[in-house]
Amino acid sequence: MSHDRTATIGSHPEDTGRPRFLDLWLAARLERLLATVDVRVQLWDGQSPWTSSRRPIGSLVLGDRCTLLGLIVNPELWFGEAYTTGRLQVQGDLERVLEALYRLSAPIPSWWDRLRAHLAGAITISSARRNAHRHYDLGNEFYRLWLDDQMVYSCAYFPESTTSLDDAQRHKLDLVCRKLRLRPGEHVLEAGSGWGALALHMARQHGVSVTAYNVSHEQVVYARERAAREGLTSHVAFIEDDYRSATGRFDAFVSVGMLEHVGRRRFHELSEVLHRTVRRDGGRGLLHFIGRDTPRPLNAWIRRRIFPGAYPPTLTEVTAEILSPSGMSVLDVENLRLHYARTLAHWGEQFGSVADLVRATYGEQFRRAWELYLAGSEASFATGWLQLFQVLFAPVESAPSFWTRAELYADHWSPSFTRHVTLDRWFPRSHGATGR
Amino acid sequence: MSHDRTATIGSHPEDTGRPRFLDLWLAARLERLLATVDVRVQLWDGQSPWTSSRRPIGSLVLGDRCTLLGLIVNPELWFGEAYTTGRLQVQGDLERVLEALYRLSAPIPSWWDRLRAHLAGAITISSARRNAHRHYDLGNEFYRLWLDDQMVYSCAYFPESTTSLDDAQRHKLDLVCRKLRLRPGEHVLEAGSGWGALALHMARQHGVSVTAYNVSHEQVVYARERAAREGLTSHVAFIEDDYRSATGRFDAFVSVGMLEHVGRRRFHELSEVLHRTVRRDGGRGLLHFIGRDTPRPLNAWIRRRIFPGAYPPTLTEVTAEILSPSGMSVLDVENLRLHYARTLAHWGEQFGSVADLVRATYGEQFRRAWELYLAGSEASFATGWLQLFQVLFAPVESAPSFWTRAELYADHWSPSFTRHVTLDRWFPRSHGATGR
16 A cells, blocks of 8 residues: 555656646746746656745745645645645755745735634643644654664754754753752653653752652553663652543652643633642742644644644743743743754654655555655744744742752753753752741 | 931830820731731730740831821831831841841732733833932942942842852852853943943953943043043943933843833833844853842832832833843743842841941931841741842854853852952851851
C-alpha cells in the first residue's frame, strides 16, 4: 500500500493535460507574489511565469490544476496536503523556501485568524488523551530514529554554536532545573513528562522527588523502564493520567512542551492546578511552551495532520488567564525561538538521514508530511511566526529564591549535569525571605 | 510656618479627651486584625487593646478619634494623611510595620480595585507635564540629598549583597545597555530621561548617540549641564518635550521609570511610538517599570500626595496593549522587585540621615510624607504588592541579536564602567538592609 503511494510520488500525474489560459493567468498571479521572496512557480508541463532577473532560491513545482487552485484558495492547508501526496514538489532547500514563504507576510493575524484563535476548541481530558495518543504514541521507535539520545521532544538550549543536539538537550534540562533553583529533597510536580528525561534529570542531578503526569501510555511505559534501569523508581513516579488529577503541595511545578496542548479554554484549569499544588511559601514554577506574539491558531495543516487540538498561546494569555488568576508573579521570561529553529534543523537533518527507513516503515506520504512539519516548524521559529517562551513564576507571597540571574550562567560552559548544584553555596535561601 | 507644624507633631493634641466606649470597641476590632501581624494599636491616652502574649514588632499610636475612624473607613488614604500630619505615629521600625500591614492581605485586587484600575485616567500631554512637574521639579537639590552620586531615581541593580548604591545604579545603567546590546554608532531614543544618567552612560560607555525626551524642565537643564561638562553634547540631545513628539527611526528604544506615568488609556500611544520609531531590521527596545501582578490602582495616598496620575501596569497590559499591537516580540523579562526594595532601603536610610535638613527646608509634614512614601514603597516591593519589570523586546522581523543571556553575566563582577572608589557610607540597616 505504502509502496503504491510511493510510486506515484515525485512524478507528475500523467492525466493532467497542458495548462490552459486560466491556469497560466492564475500561476502568474501567484508568481507575482512569490517572486518578491525569490520563489519560482513551475507548472506541471515545466512552464514557469518567472520573469525576475534574480536567481530563485527555489521552486514550487505544481503537479496539477487542483494544487494550483488549492494554493490560491487556502494555501495554509493545501501546501501541506499537496506536499504530502507529492502533487507539490519543492526544488531547492525546503526550509529556506518555507522561510521565504513565511516572510511573505508579517505574522500579524487577520480578523479571521483572531476569530479562529478565539474559537480554538476546548480540550477535555478525554480529547487531550486522544490527541496526545495520536502524536506521541506513533511509536517510541519512530522518535528514537531522529531525536537525541535522551528522547527529548522539545526545544533544546545551545550555549555555543558548536553544541551537539545531545548536549543541547542536557543543557536545556539543566537550565530548567537551574531556573527553578531545585534543592535536594524537594518535591516537584511535572505536567506532561514525555519519555521522562526531565523528571529523571531532576531526580538524578538535583536530588529531588518527582511526580510526573503523562497521558501517553507508550511514553509512560518507556519512562518507567528508564527509571527502573537507573534505580530512580523511589524518586520518580510516572503516572499515566492527566496532570489535572494531581493532588498535594509541591515545591516546584514544571511543564515543558505541554501548554500548547492544553487548549485555551482550559487555561483556567491549569491556573487552578497551579493555585492548588504550588506551595505558597517558597514554591515556584516554570512553563516552557511554544507561543505567539499575537493570538492566532496554529497552521491549519499542522493542526489537521500533526498536532490536533494544539494552540500556541501568547504571553498575554498566559499571564492573564493562567498566572495572574493563580496569584503568581512572573519572575523571568526568556524567548528561545532561535534555539528551537536550531533544534529543528538538527531533527530535520537526522530525519533526512533515516528517510529510507521511515519511508519503508511508515510510507512516503507519512515521511513527506513529517519532513514538511519539521522544515515548516524550523521556518516558523526562524522567522518569528512562532516563539518559544520559558516563564518562571512564583506565588506572590513567596519571595524569589535568588538575587540575580548570574548564577544561571556562572559555570555555563561546564554544565552541572555531571554533579549536584548547591545554590546555597551562592545565595543562602534566607536572603529571599527577608527580601533585603 | 513649617516650624509651627513641627511643634505640634509628635505630641498628642491636648483637646482629644479620653477614649469613649465606642473608641475602645473600634480600636479592639482594629487590633484584632493587626495583632495577626504583631502590630499593636495604642490610643491617644496610652491605652491599648493588645492582649497577645507575643511581642509586637511595632505600634500605631493614634492621636485622636478622627484618625481611628479614618483608619477603619479608608485605611489606604488615611494612614498616609494621618502619618504626614503626625496624628498617627509609628513606634518601631516604620518599614517593618508597613511590611506587616501589607502582608495582612495578599495583593489580590477587589472588584472595586479592578474598576478603579480600569478607570485609571487618561493622561494627556499637558497633564503628563503637570504631573511630572509636581514630582520631579521639587528641586534637584532635594533629590541630590538622598539619591546616588549620579542622581538615578529608579530601581538599582545589586550584583552582590555588598554593592553600594552608587555602584548598584551604575550596574543598573550597564545592565540596561547590555540587554540592549548597544553598539558604537547606533542611535538610541530614550523616553523619560530623568537627570540624564542613562543617556550619558550609554553615550560615554557604549559610544551611541542618544535623543532623550523629558518633560521636566529642571531635570533637562541639569542633564544638559552634565552633558556639557562631560563633552558629550554632540552625542546626547536632551529635548524638553513629550516622548510622543519623537520622529525618525532608532536602533534602540529605552525607557526607565516612565511607563508608570503614561496612564493606561495612553498605552496605545506608546505602542504607536514604538511602531513608528524602532527600526524593523535589528531594532529593539527595553521598558523598565514598576508593575503589578494583577490590575490595581496605585495606593490612593501615594497617588494623591506623591505621584498624581501614576499607574503601575501589569505584564499582561504591557504585552497586550503596547508590545503586541506594535508588532514586538518579547525577548526577555526580569523581575527585580527585591532590588527595588533594597534601593529604597538605601534611599530611606540616606533620607533619614538628612532629616533635619529636609525638615528645616521643606517642613515636617513634607518630611514625614516622604519618609512614609519611601518606607511604604520598600514594603510594597518586599512583599510583592509591587513588581519591577525589565522587558526587552524587538520587532518580530528582527531576529534577536544574541544567542544566550550568558554574555550579560560574563564579566558580571567587573562591570564595564570605571569604578568609582567610594567610602562605604551606606551602612546596612539594623534589621538587615544588606544582609542576605
